[in-house]
Amino acid sequence: MSTSASRPGSDPTSDPTRPLTTADQVRRIGVIAAEVFCVVGTLFGVGVIGTRVEESSGGALAATATLVAPAGPAFSIWTPIYLGLLAYAVWQALPANAVRDRVRSTGWLAAASMVLNAAWLLVTQQGWIWVSVVVIVALALTLGxxxxxxxxxAASTTVERVVLDVTFGLYLGWVAVATxxxxxxxxxDSGVDLGATANQVAAVAVLAVAAGLGVVFARxxxxxxxxxxxxxxxxxxxxxxxLGGEPRSVATGIAAIVAAxxxxxxxxxxxxxxxxxGDRSRTLRAV
Structure with a gap:
């Protein structure tokens, strides 16, 4: 049985000496343009240009708005994700990387994820909370x-694993919870209120769904x-x-820990x- 698929660099279709095609050139430019748009959207989201996310949409997305809203420090995960996206945009534009099948098969999806991320931030600026749901679901599916x-x-180098696998792995994992x-x-925000106890039961159910997604992703x-x-x-x-803030819910807090x-x-x-x-080499590279 051939094992070339699990040995980085052994697949002839991933030969970096292949010439750039017109499609490669267009894709490289498309990804860079998408990254620029993503940066602009981010400037709105952090409040440099527009309103911060937690203050937009009437506060519906604030850390204290619902029982399943992550506490504020959770959003610091965007720092490595955004840095990774910037590094990816530069890395994929290098001729030797642009011809790799991994880049060719995912480049437009990466660009779409950047555009959708910026679109989500711009939509929330307008207070269109249900439109933001449509956008983030599309983003999650794209990343999946x-x-x-x-x-x-498998990635052929450590740099590739970091800028491609780790970046988009973090991106997908966070967006799944954010969705x-x-x-x-x-x-x-639409007025759904099941009562104190039922709200907590519903929150636990949402966390169970998140845990289920995590199991599916693992498989x-x-x-x-x-x-x-x-x-x-x-x-x-x-x-x-x-457990330490508002709205307080011990049941939801415990359920979130169990889900994690x-x-x-x-x-x-x-x-x-x-x-x-026996597929150890590929497993160890599944970062």
Whole structure:
């Protein structure tokens, strides 16, 4: 049985000496343009140009708006994600990288994720909370397809693993949790109120869905630590917000911690299974 798919650089279709095509050139420019748009959207989101996210949409997306809103420090995860996106935009433009099949198969998806991220920030500036739900769901699906495609071939260098696999793994993991929080925020902003007890039950159900997504990601994406870590990060900060802040909910806080542990355990288990089947080289690169 051939093992070339699990040996970085052994696939002839990933030969960096292949010439750049017109499609490669257009894609490289498209990704850079998308990154510029993403930066502009971010300036709105952090309040440099517009209104900060937590203050937009009438405060519906604030850290204290719902039971599944992560505490403020959780959003610091955007720093490595944005730095990673910037590094990726530069890295993918290098001729030797632009011809790699991993870049060719994911470049437009990466560009779309940047555009959707900026669009989400701009939409929330207008207070269109349900439109923001549509945008973030589209973003999550885009990132899911992108990271799935990355599992077809291992990264060939450490730099590639960081700027491509780690960046988009963190991106997907965080957006998965943010999507659950965004949908909940839209419902609450629309006046949905089930009562004190039922609201907590609903919050626990949402966290169970998030944990389920984490298990699915672990199975489908080779137990990528970047995805699991980002999801666990978001879930833990939901717990911090509910156990130490407002609105307070011990049940929700405990459920968030359990969900975070389940996501990490699922990733660990998946990696152990892959190691046991002999596909160790690919498992260790599933970051």
């Amino acid at each position: 397809v992108l990271v799935q495609r990355l599992t077809r071939e 659950c929080a965004n949908i909940t925020a839209a419902l609450v 489908q994406l080779c137990g990528r630590w970047s995805v699991a870590a980002a999801m666990a990060w978001g879930l833990v900060w939901i717990a911090v917000g509910r 542990l389940l996501v990490l355990a699922a990733a660990l288990r998946r990696r152990q299974v892959r190691s046991g089947t």
